[in-house]
Ligand SMILES: O=P(O)(O)OC[C@H]1O[C@H](OP(=O)(O)OP(=O)(O)O)[C@H](O)[C@@H]1O
């Protein structure tokens with residue numbers, strides 16, 4: 053079913069380009085460099101799908117981490133939040149209690165998703181590119197804070213389209 057964008061519940065929209073998410077994810081990687089528990093190294097990157105996959109790829113590339121796994125959590129249907137469910141867990145032997153594992157997501161909003169994952173891997177390090185105030189206490193490292201009443205639009209959810217000129221045409 054097509055949605056009417058004028059009915060979106062958030063007041064503000066923050067539209068992020070591919071270039072912006074690339075730069076911000078790189079900044080996240082650089083901040084995390086050398087912060088792992090074992091002489092600064094991270095054992096693996098785990099992406100929270102699906103939004104965490106693009107930032108996790110960029111972080112893994114920047115930090116030269118070749119071991120990458122995923123955890124699938126579903127907590128939203130479009131902009132409506134429901135209970136977070138684990139649809140697929142990462143490799144058990146890799147994860148242990150999470151020590152030395154970098155868990156990456158695109159953003160933390162209410163913090164519900166990270167809460168679920170943290171309860172599974174209490175010693176992992178949680179990193180997101182963007183963070184809203186409610187979720188900030190749930191994340192160990194993030195790059196940009198965004199207000200709670202803002203909906204973040206990621207480039208994979210958008211398309212270029214025509215806009216009318218400011219003065220309009222007759
Ligand atoms: O802090 P929270 O309130 O839990 O919200 C943040 C989560 O919500 C979105 O994922 P979503 O569940 O929509 O799935 P997706 O990544 O597949 O888009 C986003 O990518 C985060 O993972």
Ligand code: HPA
Pocket residue numbers: 128159161202203204205206
């Ligand atoms: O602001 C957001 N943007 C995209 N996905 C999200 N999931 C929770 N909050 C958001």
Ligand SMILES: [Mg+2]
Pocket residue numbers: 100101102103104157158
């Ligand atoms: Mg997600």
